[in-house]
Amino acid sequence: MTTSTAVVNPTVSVKLTGAGSTFINPVLQAMISAYQAATPTVAINYQSVGSGAGISALEGHTVDFAASDAPLQAADIAKAPNALTIPTTIGAEAIAYNVPGIASNLHLTGKVIADIFSGNVTTWNNPEIQSLNTNVTLPSNSILVVHRSDSSGTTFVFTGYLSQESAGWNKTYGQSKTIGWPVGLGANGNAGVAGVVQGTTYTIGYVELDYAIANKMTVASVENNAGNWVLPTLASSAAAATSVTSLPAGNGVWSTFNLLNQPGANTYPIVTFSYILVYKDLSVNTDLNVNSADALVNFLYWAVNTGQGQAQGLSYVPLPANVVAIDVATIQSITFGTTALAIQQ
Amino acid sequence: MSNYAVRRFKDRLFFFLGIACIVLAVLPLGSILLEVIVKGLPTLSLNFLTTVPGPGGANVGGIGPAIQGSLILIGLTSLIGIPLGVLSGIYLAEYGDAPYARVMRSLNDVLTEFPSIVVGLTVFLVVVLKVSGSVGLGFSPLSGAIALSFILIPIVARTAEEAIKLVPNALREASMALGVRKWRTTLSIVLSVAKAGLVTGILLAVARVAGETAPLILTVLGNTHFFEGFNEPLAALPLQIYQDALSADPGIQARAWGAALILILVVLSLNIVVRLATRGRMGNSGRK
Numbered sequence: 001m002t003t004s005t006a007v008v009n010p011t012v013s014v015k016l017t018g019a020g021s022t023f024i025n026p027v028l029q030a031m032i033s034a035y036q037a038a039t040p041t042v043a044i045n046y047q048s049v050g051s052g053a054g055i056s057a058l059e060g061h062t063v064d065f066a067a068s069d070a071p072l073q074a075a076d077i078a079k080a081p082n083a084l085t086i087p088t089t090i091g092a093e094a095i096a097y098n099v100p101g102i103a104s105n106l107h108l109t110g111k112v113i114a115d116i117f118s119g120n121v122t123t124w125n126n127p128e129i130q131s132l133n134t135n136v137t138l139p140s141n142s143i144l145v146v147h148r149s150d151s152s153g154t155t156f157v158f159t160g161y162l163s164q165e166s167a168g169w170n171k172t173y174g175q176s177k178t179i180g181w182p183v184g185l186g187a188n189g190n191a192g193v194a195g196v197v198q199g200t201t202y203t204i205g206y207v208e209l210d211y212a213i214a215n216k217m218t219v220a221s222v223e224n225n226a227g228n229w230v231l232p233t234l235a236s237s238a239a240a241a242t243s244v245t246s247l248p249a250g251n252g253v254w255s256t257f258n259l260l261n262q263p264g265a266n267t268y269p270i271v272t273f274s275y276i277l278v279y280k281d282l283s284v285n286t287d288l289n290v291n292s293a294d295a296l297v298n299f300l301y302w303a304v305n306t307g308q309g310q311a312q313g314l315s316y317v318p319l320p321a322n323v324v325a326i327d328v329a330t331i332q333s334i335t336f337g338t339t340a341l342a343i344q345q
Numbered sequence: 346m347s348n349y350a351v352r353r354f355k356d357r358l359f360f361f362l363g364i365a366c367i368v369l370a371v372l373p374l375g376s377i378l379l380e381v382i383v384k385g386l387p388t389l390s391l392n393f394l395t396t397v398p399g400p401g402g403a404n405v406g407g408i409g410p411a412i413q414g415s416l417i418l419i420g421l422t423s424l425i426g427i428p429l430g431v432l433s434g435i436y437l438a439e440y441g442d443a444p445y446a447r448v449m450r451s452l453n454d455v456l457t458e459f460p461s462i463v464v465g466l467t468v469f470l471v472v473v474l475k476v477s478g479s480v481g482l483g484f485s486p487l488s489g490a491i492a493l494s495f496i497l498i499p500i501v502a503r504t505a506e507e508a509i510k511l512v513p514n515a516l517r518e519a520s521m522a523l524g525v526r527k528w529r530t531t532l533s534i535v536l537s538v539a540k541a542g543l544v545t546g547i548l549l550a551v552a553r554v555a556g557e558t559a560p561l562i563l564t565v566l567g568n569t570h571f572f573e574g575f576n577e578p579l580a581a582l583p584l585q586i587y588q589d590a591l592s593a594d595p596g597i598q599a600r601a602w603g604a605a606l607i608l609i610l611v612v613l614s615l616n617i618v619v620r621l622a623t624r625g626r627m628g629n630s631g632r633k
Contacts, residue, residue, distance in 0.1 A: 015570070015573045015574070015577050017484070017566070017568075017577065017578055019566060026400070026401070029400035029401070030400050032400075032569075033399065033400045033404070043570045043573065045566075045567075045568045045569050045570055045573075045577075045578055046569070047566050047567045047568075047578070048588075049562070049566070059476075060473070060474040060475060060476055061474075061475035061476065062473060062474060062475055062483050062484055062566075063484075188591065189591055191591035191592050191593055192591050194593050195591055195593075211593050214593035214594060215593040285475075286475060286481070287483060287576055287577075
């Protein structure tokens, strides 16, 4: 039962630590930078170590919040009981490739992507790819697959998409933050995959859209549910967010929720939320006190409201109003022991 | 005379082969240094060295926290590791014939070759995690220093042992003959004679530790702010380089080059400062 309400003391400086997703890192760093400018007493340190490492850090109580693109699974929920799920941004995963002489807009279906990543399609001019791109002269070079080596929410979303598109992939590999990849080269973090794809010819990999744009990478058009070829852009990923309904509550189970293959003629099929994960009772983190817990709650509130202004410039989609409403209710439910935490709106 | 010409030719041949080998060996080192200086130098400014890193784009910021963090880590690691390492070295050299000491020595050698990521992982599980069965220090300067000490101690211990073994026995005997006890002989005579070797070993170990990245990922995490306390994550130069080098942002990639140059300069200047500071006292008894 809530017995009192804490109000953050603005004169005391507060330090908060978060770790996790590299997918969310560009927009979260921009949010933190903007929040820091407005609220100089709250210093937030976010380290993009990968979603899996972030969730481990949350379970080990070594960080105040984690970020992950993969929602908590049953095993995680057991290790981090009463953790809340706060969708914080929406982004697309681009299928980036580096084939000399071939610009963006190579056409790929989910099935072909699954065949490439499972090693069934091994050359760029394989009939499966060529038949989708009849007016493109494809080289006969081998395809070098680049995937994540760390435990990754980006991999979780990507393999979730492949599992929906290819029965074979679903049966053999399924959806996970780590995969026993049959082919290819592992790289650390979204930035690592982007770096290897950009630096090596005849490669293909999956990266968050901002990494693809910042690196000026060539990206594939992917066939969506409506049968259209769609490039990953801010508009085509925003289209996936318009139809989001029936979200779980912040303290609910999100393990099967996804934004893949959403309806719409121009909707890009590989889109995901990236979540911030925090404990409902922040007193389980021994290095937090009422004051710093209140500062964390205020930052989270700011991030899902004002902070969304940072998204579009970095090709992330601002949260729709119905998601913000759920987030606000979740954030308001956070306590420190039995003390409610005041939010300055 | 033709015999002489052949021998002269052979001599010349091997001389030039030797020179060629040296050039081959030095070439990569030179090219690394040149690359780091050429790419790192343009980023350097007072602002770069003193400000916090920015998110990228127009606001790249600097590497102030990383420099500060690395110096703190080197200091803390030296405080923990050097006394332990030197004491271990003394034990191994002066009392090293016991079977127990021989086991110690081989374990120490194993530890020297230990992959640093394994050290980091062990410290993460035993010291960092805030769950039962772990010390629960969290991502903190002390956790990082403990991990780095595991790397520093065996190197210091081994080099200290070798340096102390080189001290002539006559000096020990002379000291004992004057009625000085063994512990006093070791501290006052043996250590001061072995000082040059000890300092070299310590410098090598500190330089090795200053560039370690793997154990830091799991123990200090990294920080975008200056030192925040002994129970908060800390920035460090190798971590900054590792993260920035992976970035897509050209400004942040340039920041990695700048940080790499600073890391080299930090190690180099540590080396020079310590050598200058200990030179006077090593003069008369240093090399015998």
